[in-house]
Amino acid sequence: MGLLGILVGLGLLIWLAFRGWSVLLLAPIAATAAAFFSREPLLAHWTLTFMRGAAGFLAQFFPIFLLGALFGKLMEDTGSVSAIADFMTEKLGTKRAILAVVLGGAVVTYGGVSLFVAFFVIAPMADSLFRAAAIPRRLTPAAIMLGTATFTMSAMPGTPSIQNTIPKPFFGTTPFAAPGLGIIASAIMLAFGIWWLGRQQAAAHANGEGFGDGTLKTSSEIAKDDKLRERATASHEFDPAEIAHGEVAATRPTFAIAVAPIVVVVLVNVTLSLIVLPRFDLGFLSKPEWGGVSEAAVTGIWSVLTALTLSILTVILLNYRRIPDLRATMDAGVNASALPAISVASLVGFGGVVAALPAFDIVRTAVLGIGGGPLVSLAIATNTLAALTGSASGGLTIALDALGTTYLERAAQIGMDPALLHRVAVIGSGTLDSLPHNGAVVTLLSVCGCTHGSSYKDLFMVAIVGAIIALVVVIVVGSLVGSF
Incomplete structure (x- = not known):
């Protein structure tokens, strides 16, 4: 009955x-x-677990x-994302329209701009370029998703x-975990997608297919769709x-001003993660008043928080006179x-209840018993939960909450670098999360004026x-030579 309940x-979910x-x-x-x-205590599981x-x-x-x-909203309202999109359009043009759209999305999302903000800015860019190049x-x-929600996300x-x-807090890693393998995976995703x-x-042009019909949806139209909003907010x-x-x-800023906050995000993240924070004496964190946490459990998060904070200050300082209503923009960003x-x-709370049920031992044993070692098991677990929840972040957290400690222990037993676990888990969460019911997929199709039938394949x-090809390569290479 317990397994049936799960x-x-x-x-139902x-x-x-x-x-x-x-x-x-x-x-x-x-x-x-x-x-x-x-047959577990209902109120106790709800209010406690x-x-x-x-x-x-x-x-x-x-x-x-x-x-x-907040950073994403500031980048949108200052016109910075649009300025970067314009730069890509100008430099690559209609002859390389697909590459321009992909790289435009990649630059802004790798720089910390929210996925949905990127959708609403990159979609008009793609619409204009594809129309001029007669690309369907x-x-x-697909072009927008490749640039915004594949290799730059995972x-x-x-x-x-x-x-x-x-x-990071589960494995004690940094945002730059397994950088070599991450670059290989990124190259595979980008090359395969392009x-x-x-x-x-080419096939469309050979068949005489042109740009086609349809219209983009505005942000106001999307905002009024409550069903779409519910799906979207659980996925990103x-x-x-x-x-x-x-x-x-x-007016839009110059490309240099527009891209400066993104450069700040990357440089500060690198500097803090790899140089500054590792040299700090953070031994006080082990004291009871700080929760007895390890340094590795928090430094990775601190580096991202600091990078985003400084990038927010940068975009405000560089565009202060151009922002029509700073308070309204910031309110919208934090409310978002x-x-x-x-x-x-x-979703994580739901996963916590499931993991606490006696029947979950059956699930845990089955998952950990998958052949191929901890990397294969971890990839399958994150893939499955991301697919079921329609959320990469939700599925990933549920998997690591339930099994993260076990995977870390198994990795230690065989001398595996936790950075490899980190990279496999993140890439695994970003594969089957893009099934048709995913909120980001539904939103993107709606924004572009397309349907599942025409565009989902x-x-x-x-x-x-x-992403699955890249994940398999990372698992194979990582298993053979380790993390790098």
Whole structure:
């Protein structure tokens, strides 16, 4: 009955979330259902197990959600993201339209701009370039997804994405965990995606297919779609309803000013992670008043927080006279972080209840018993949970909450670098999370004026197949030569 309860709770969560119900309501209901079938104390699991899991996630990661959403909104309203997109358009032009869209999305998201902010800026850029180059509109979502939600989210060393931040306290790693393997994975995802899209473009031209019909959706239109909003906020760190709030600057900055905050994010992250923080004496953290945490459990998060804070100050200082309403922009940015953070925390709370049930030992044994060593098992666990929840960050946290300590112990037994666990876990979370029910996928298709029927096959190839190929290569290479 206990295992049945886990399946019922998970099935209820997936089914109703796909129909647009709020995760804030579904997660405790699904957790209670799982506890009920397991004949476990219902109220105790709700108010203690569930809430402790959700609160623990917020305590660790809410600052990342907050600063990331604020930075993204500032970059949007100052016109900085649009200026970077314009630069890519000018330099690469219609002859390399697909590459321009992909690199435009990659630059802004690797620099810390929220995924949904990038969608609304890169989509008009792609629409204009693809129309001029007679590239089918149906390829637009795949090109945008390749640049914004694949290698810059999970593989590039130092990326400030929430997914790359989550494993740090579990494994004591930095944002630059396994940098060589991350670069290899990024190159594979990028090369495979560009090859596939180029192949599809050539086939379309050979068949006489042009740009096609359809219109982009505005941020205001997306913000009014409550069902879409519920899906979106559980999958990524920005509430689409806040996209339409604030006011965009009348003029755009130069490329140098626009890209400066992104450079700050990268440089500060590198400097703190690899040079400054490792030299600090942080022994006081082991004292009871600080929770007895290890230095490695917090320094990775601190480096990202500091990088985002300084980048926020940079974008404000460089664009202060151009921002129409700084308070409104900042209010929209911080408000955009609240619902996604609590939604993902609720998924984590659900995972905490499931992991606490006696029947979960069966699941744990089955997962850990998968052949191929801890890397294969970890990749399958993160893939599966990200797919079921439709959330890379939610699935990754649930997996590491339940099994992270066990994987770390197994890695120590065989002399495996925890950095390798970090990179495999993050890449694994960013593969099957892009199934059709994922909120980011649904939002992107809607923004581009496309449908699952017309565009999902290509999106599947660049966001899932390419990522799985990269994941397999990282596991094989990492198993043979270790982390580098």
